Amino acid sequence: ACEFKPLETGIVCRLTKPAALVLNEQTAQVIQAAFQHASIPDINGERGVRFLGKVTYGLTNIQISNLSIESSEVELREDDAINIVIKNVSSSIKGILNYGYGSWFVHVGHSIEFEIDSSTDLVINNKLACTNRRVAADTSDCYLTFHKLQLHLHGNKDPGWLRQLFTDFISFTLKLVLKSQICKEINYVANLLADFIQYRAGDFLTSGDIGVNIDLTSFPVTKANYLETHHKGLLVYKNTTVHFNNSVFSPSLLTEDRMLYFWFSEDVLNSLALAAFLDQRFVLLLTGHELKEILKDDIESNQEILQEIFHEASSNSSLTKVWSLTPPEIRITPKGTLVTSSVAVQLSTSLDEKPKLYFETDVITTIQASYANKKLRLHLVDYVVHIKNVISSLQISTEEDQKEAALNQFLNKIVSKFGIPTVIERLEPALTSLMNSKGLYLFEIINPEIIPYQGYLIVQMDFGFPHHLLVDFLKKSM
Numbered sequence: 477a478c479e480f481k482p483l484e485t486g487i488v489c490r491l492t493k494p495a496a497l498v499l500n501e502q503t504a505q506v507i508q509a510a511f512q513h514a515s516i517p518d519i520n521g522e523r524g525v526r527f528l529g530k531v532t533y534g535l536t537n538i539q540i541s542n543l544s545i546e547s548s549e550v551e552l553r554e555d556d557a558i559n560i561v562i563k564n565v566s567s568s569i570k571g572i573l574n575y576g577y578g579s580w581f582v583h584v585g586h587s588i589e590f591e592i593d594s595s596t597d598l599v600i601n602n603k604l605a606c607t608n609r610r611v612a613a614d615t616s617d618c619y620l621t622f623h624k625l626q627l628h629l630h631g632n633k634d635p636g637w638l639r640q641l642f643t644d645f646i647s648f649t650l651k652l653v654l655k656s657q658i659c660k661e662i663n664y665v666a667n668l669l670a671d672f673i674q675y676r677a678g679d680f681l682t683s684g685d686i687g688v689n690i691d692l693t694s695f696p697v698t699k700a701n702y703l704e705t706h707h708k709g710l711l712v713y714k715n716t717t718v719h720f721n722n723s724v725f726s727p728s729l730l731t732e733d734r735m736l737y738f739w740f741s742e743d744v745l746n747s748l749a750l751a752a753f754l755d756q757r758f759v760l761l762l763t764g765h766e767l768k769e770i771l772k773d774d775i776e777s778n779q780e781i782l783q784e785i786f787h788e789a790s791s792n793s794s795l796t797k798v799w800s801l802t803p804p805e806i807r808i809t810p811k812g813t814l815v816t817s818s819v820a821v822q823l824s825t826s827l828d829e830k831p832k833l834y835f836e837t838d839v840i841t842t843i844q845a846s847y848a849n850k851k852l853r854l855h856l857v858d859y860v861v862h863i864k865n866v867i868s869s870l871q872i873s874t875e876e877d878q879k880e881a882a883l884n885q886f887l888n889k890i891v892s893k894f895g896i897p898t899v900i901e902r903l904e905p906a907l908t909s910l911m912n913s914k915g916l917y918l919f920e921i922i923n924p925e926i927i928p929y930q931g932y933l934i935v936q937m938d939f940g941f942p943h944h945l946l947v948d949f950l951k952k953s954m
């Protein structure tokens with residue numbers, strides 16, 4: 477089950493009433509799939525009928541077709557369930573009606589095709605439950621109210637007594653069977669969707685050996701205006717779960733006017749940065765040409781040093797390597813995400829030789845993120861650069877004692893004006909394509925906001941649910 481430990485929650489998701497209304501537009505698809513997928517078992521029985529003695533009957537090959545749904549409403553009930561009322565589900569039920577009667581010495585048997593025009597209302601009280609720390613849908617509270625079950629028998633053999641038998645008795649059994657099968661299907665589809673969201677969520681938060689454990693840390697919350705799930709958000713790296721204790725979530729941190737909210741504790745982002753570092757993802761290799769491209773606009777810093785670097789960069793085996801020396805530390809503040817990192821830069825003309833230039837730099841950058849036109853954008857709000865441990869064999873004519881200061885100043889300028897922007901310019905498309913590879917582009921995300929607070933980040937958005945998304949999913953998985 478899900479024992480509740482407040483400190484363990486790293487991610488909270490909230491789906492508000494407006495989102496439920498948008499998702500409700502897909503209810504008809506879901507019900508359609510449930511009815512279509514339902515397999516109605518044969519119904520057999522026997523009954524004493526006046527003058528005819530014992531009559532045995534059986535409905536076989538029962539198929540539901542031409543489903544249409546008039547409307548569906550959804551209502552979230554505080555600490556209870558998602559109440560879904562579906563009006564006027566009309567369908568035609570076809571099959572073969574076999575019946576036989578007579579006594580021990582003579583037995584008459586017939587089979588006749590039947591078609592039933594049915595119309596029913598459906599009420600489903602979907603309780604979000606928790607099974608093995610995963611969201612489960614409990615739709616056991618499900619019932620059908622038939623307001624039409626019109627029998628049509630094909631062919632001229634339409635014995636009145638049979639119609640009477642159907643009306644009085646068979647239809648009762650048929651309603652029971654339809655209800656149990658349809659509600660069973662609805663439960664199946666609801667859990668299929670819950671599993672699907674969780675699978676895609678887990679996949680969304682996975683890249684190679686880096687993943688995030690999104691097990692539930694409490695029962696899903698159902699309030700009048702929103703649904704909410706609390707997740708561990710623990711880093712999983714090479715199948716090892718990395719524990720940390722998160723900043724504490726409280727419901728008041730999220731509002732209810734947007735459709736979808738995600739609350740991320742800074743520990744979640746910090747641990748992802750750690751994993752990316754361990755996975756050696758913070759390594760940037762630049763060819764001589766790329767380095768020249770980056771520095772070509774520099775007109776104000778020390779031109780002599782710049783020329784010297786250009787000269788080194790021109791040799792076609794020139795290689796500049798930039799890598800993190802320590803895991804970047806992520807702190808989230810209202811001004812933006814503070815990234816503190818210590819980076820090494822090495823410029824060499826070939827891998828074996830002593831580097832022409834090596835230096836380390838401690839960088840603190842304040843970054844704000846936004847998402848527009850299906851692209852993640854990172855905005856540099858502030859930065860502090862400190863150069864250290866410079867080793868250089870560049871031929872620079874400056875006087876010996878000025879040389880170090882000049883080089884330091886030059887490097888500080890280069891890292892600030894060109895180094896940090898280059899890293900950001902490469903990080904943006906890398907993160908965007910990572911999210912797109914997970915299917916993010918499939919969703920129509922409307923006006924997403926990424927808002928930093930002290931110790932946590934809130935991502936809030938509206939969304940349009942692409943019609944085909946669910947249809948394709950149901951076709952594929954049912």
Ligand SMILES: CCc1cc(Oc2ccnc(N(Cc3cccc(OC(F)(F)C(F)F)c3)C[C@@H](O)C(F)(F)F)n2)ccc1Cl
Binds near residue numbers: 487491676681704
């Ligand atoms: C990828 C988003 C995400 C999902 C997580 O896990 C789950 C598991 C089960 N349910 C949810 N819900 C939130 C959610 C996830 C993905 C899409 C989504 O929106 C939507 F699919 F609904 C809509 F876009 F179509 C909602 C749902 C859960 O919060 C709720 F609402 F059921 F309580 N999240 C955990 C973390 C993160 Cl970042």
